[in-house]
Structure formats: C-alpha cells, structure tokens
Amino acid sequence: MRNIKAIFYDVKEYDKEFFRKYGKDYNIEMKFLKEKLNEETVDLSKGYEVVCAFTNDTINKNVIDMMAENGVKLLAMRCAGFNNVSLKDINDRFKVVRVPAYSPYAIAEYTVGMILALNRKIHKAYVRTREGNFSINGFMGFDLYKKTVGIIGAGKIAQILIKILKGFGTRVIAYDPYPNEKVAKELGFEFVDLDTLYKESDIISLNCPLTKETKYIINRESMNKMKDGVMIVNTGRGMLIDSIDLIEALKDKKIGSAALDVYEEEEEYFFEDMSNKVIEDDILGRLLSFHNVLITSHQAYFTEEAVEAITRTTLDNIKDFAEGKDLINEVPQN
Known part of the structure; x- marks a missing residue:
C-alpha cells in the first residue's frame, strides 16, 4: 500500500502500545495526540489524509x-x-469508517459483572474490609435464580448476555424492533x-444503539411502569437514560x-483522571453520591481481545482506503 499519514486523537498509552505493535506491517505514518478532536484541536489535522477519532470526540459541522x-x-x-459525528454535514467530502464489532463477549461479561457487584455489594465490601471492617450489615442482595431479566436490544452482545444469564437460572425476556424468533427459541x-x-x-x-427512537427510552414515564426496586444496567449509550429522571x-x-x-454527558470526565479536580457536573456528582448506584468509566469493552480487534480493524480500514478498495465498514452519510 502507498504511504499514508494519519493523525490519532484522544489517544491513551494503551492505544499507542497496540497501534505500534500491530501497525508495523502497515505503511501508515501515525501521529498520536492526547487531546480530543474538537473545534480547538482540529487545526492539527492539516497535512493528514486520515483522522482517527474516538467515541467522545466532538465532530460537529465546524470540525467537519x-x-x-x-x-x-x-x-x-x-x-x-458514531452518534458524535454529524454525518449530514459531511456531504461526501470525505469517507467515514468505523469498527462495527470487536468483542461482544467483553461487554456481555462486564454487564453480568456489574449486576453481581451491584446486587451483592462486592465493590463496597472490598473497600470496607480493607479498612478492617468485616461487618456485612447493608450488604444483603438477592438470588438471581428465577428472577426475570429484561433485555432492551437483542443483538450480538445481548445474545451472549442471555446465554450467561440463563446459566444463573433466570427467566429472560427481550424487546427488539426486529425480533428474531429463531434465536429466541434457540436461546430460550x-x-x-x-x-x-x-x-x-x-x-x-x-x-x-442510540437512535432517535431509543434516546431517553428510560425516562420517568417508562420507570413508572416498572416494578418497585428494579435494577437498571446500562452498558450501551448514556443518552438511553434521562439522568435527571433516574x-x-x-x-x-x-x-x-x-x-x-456510560453517562449522557461523559465526554469531559470518562477516560480521564479527575481525582484532583472538583466534579462540576451536578448530575454526575449526585449519581455518584447514591449508595445504590455503581458507575464505571465506559470500560465494558476494555479487554485485550477487544482492543486488539479495534486496532486491527482500524488499520485495515485505513489500508483499504489507501489501496482504493471497497470500504466494508463505511458509514453511510444519508
């Protein structure tokens, strides 16, 4: 393939490690930036044919x-x-590609981990015992056995999640606008x-996924229809839940x-070390204050297998573009 220059925004050390490791066989000149892509940093893309961005970068009309x-x-x-990309403003001036799948197992397994940790207060028990407090007061949970788990969105990740949940003896029900009854029968x-x-x-x-139809699908109206005391788990997109209503x-x-x-206004905080700063987002701060809320920093995908898949697919996407091949992971702009 011809030599091609690419600038990578919002890069962490683990990103550099993987792209340098797997990028040796690609003729790509890579520039890594810690800064997110936004109106203040987009000038740095001058001279680069490829911009590589991440989920919390701001790619609005001005940036485009x-x-x-x-x-x-x-x-x-x-x-x-790619909901952070204003596709309608690109007007075919450049192509957009993505990584459609990496490790659905990573997210499904993490979802179960969050359910178990939140239900049995494992995260709180860890902190308590490290301080020499071995009381179990306040840590009572419930058996998952015979409980009903509702899954909204029954794609690849959800299907793996359902397989795991069935192992606990749960009853699983699901909603999807395009129900696959064959899969439902196979997985029970x-x-x-x-x-x-x-x-x-x-x-x-x-x-x-986050769409016009699923934005704030969990709101006060929908929550009023739920059982008292229901547990809600979100490893999808932050704006699936109205945080104020929650x-x-x-x-x-x-x-x-x-x-x-995930959190609907996570861009400024997630993936960053904010331990020596004040959390100015009052809604996030309020959520963090609840003893019965477990928040993690958009890490459900974060396994070696997933990051390797993201790296390899991204490099292949750039390689296909450089060689003039069909872009199998292209995002339609209309």
Missing part, C-alpha cells in the same frame, strides 16, 4: 468543515458508535413489548439500584 478544508479524506472511528427467551418488559422485569439491561426515581425508591458504564 475544517477537516475538509485541511484535506482530510477519511475519518476512521475506532469504535462502533421470549420477545415481549416494552410495557410488558417494564412491568415484569426485576433487572433491565440496555443493550441497544435521580428522582432513585430518591423515590422506585428504582432500587443502577449500574452505569
């Missing part, structure tokens, strides 16, 4: 116009989601409508607990 002016020909998203779960899922679930897991439902004890690996 400047990228096009700078001669960028390919935006390579090293993630599955049932498709239901949303109202039924809300009404019957002891645990609800969000495994759907706070009110937690205060009212309508929602019993919540496990959140």
Whole structure:
C-alpha cells in the first residue's frame, strides 16, 4: 500500500502500545495526540489524509468543515458508535469508517459483572474490609435464580448476555424492533413489548444503539411502569437514560439500584483522571453520591481481545482506503 499519514486523537498509552505493535506491517505514518478532536484541536489535522477519532470526540459541522478544508479524506472511528459525528454535514467530502464489532463477549461479561457487584455489594465490601471492617450489615442482595431479566436490544452482545444469564437460572425476556424468533427459541427467551418488559422485569439491561427512537427510552414515564426496586444496567449509550429522571426515581425508591458504564454527558470526565479536580457536573456528582448506584468509566469493552480487534480493524480500514478498495465498514452519510 502507498504511504499514508494519519493523525490519532484522544489517544491513551494503551492505544499507542497496540497501534505500534500491530501497525508495523502497515505503511501508515501515525501521529498520536492526547487531546480530543474538537473545534480547538482540529487545526492539527492539516497535512493528514486520515483522522482517527474516538467515541467522545466532538465532530460537529465546524470540525467537519475544517477537516475538509485541511484535506482530510477519511475519518476512521475506532469504535462502533458514531452518534458524535454529524454525518449530514459531511456531504461526501470525505469517507467515514468505523469498527462495527470487536468483542461482544467483553461487554456481555462486564454487564453480568456489574449486576453481581451491584446486587451483592462486592465493590463496597472490598473497600470496607480493607479498612478492617468485616461487618456485612447493608450488604444483603438477592438470588438471581428465577428472577426475570429484561433485555432492551437483542443483538450480538445481548445474545451472549442471555446465554450467561440463563446459566444463573433466570427467566429472560427481550424487546427488539426486529425480533428474531429463531434465536429466541434457540436461546430460550421470549420477545415481549416494552410495557410488558417494564412491568415484569426485576433487572433491565440496555443493550441497544442510540437512535432517535431509543434516546431517553428510560425516562420517568417508562420507570413508572416498572416494578418497585428494579435494577437498571446500562452498558450501551448514556443518552438511553434521562439522568435527571433516574435521580428522582432513585430518591423515590422506585428504582432500587443502577449500574452505569456510560453517562449522557461523559465526554469531559470518562477516560480521564479527575481525582484532583472538583466534579462540576451536578448530575454526575449526585449519581455518584447514591449508595445504590455503581458507575464505571465506559470500560465494558476494555479487554485485550477487544482492543486488539479495534486496532486491527482500524488499520485495515485505513489500508483499504489507501489501496482504493471497497470500504466494508463505511458509514453511510444519508
């Protein structure tokens, strides 16, 4: 392949390690930046044919116009989601590719881990015993056996999650706008409508993409239809849940607990070390204050296998572009 220059935004040390390791056989000149892609940093893309960005970069009209002016020909998203890219403003001035799948096992397994940790207070027990306190007061959970788990979005990740949950002896119900009854029969779960899922679930897991239809799918109205004390788990996208409504439902004890690996305004905080700074986001701060809320920093995907797959697919996407091949992971712009 011809030599091609690519600039990578929002890069952590582990990103550098993997791209340098697997990029040796590619004729790609890679520039790594810690800074996120936004209106203040987009000027740095001048002279690069490829911009590689991540899930929390800001790729709005102004950024897109400047990228096009700078001669960028390919935006390579090293993630599955692209809701942070204003596709309508690109107007075919450059191509957009993504990594549609990496390790659905990573996210499914992490979802179960969050359920277990939140239910049995494992994270709190760890902190308590390290301080020499071996009391188990306040740590009572419930058996997963025979509980009903509702899954919103029954794609690849959800199907692996369902297999794991069935091993606990749970009853699984799911909602998906395009139900695959064959898969439901094979895995032993049932498709239901949303109202039924809300009404019957002891645990609800969000495994759907963020679209116009799913934005704030969990809001005060939908939460009022749920069982008192339900657990909500979100390893999908932050804006699937209206955070203000969630706070009110937690205060009212309508929602019993919540496990959140994503947050609707996470861009400024997640993936960053904010330990010596004040959390200025009052909603995030309020969520962090609840004893029955478990928040992690968008790490459900974060396994060696997943990061390797992201790296290899991103490099292959750039290679295909450089060689003029069909872009199998291209994102349609209309």
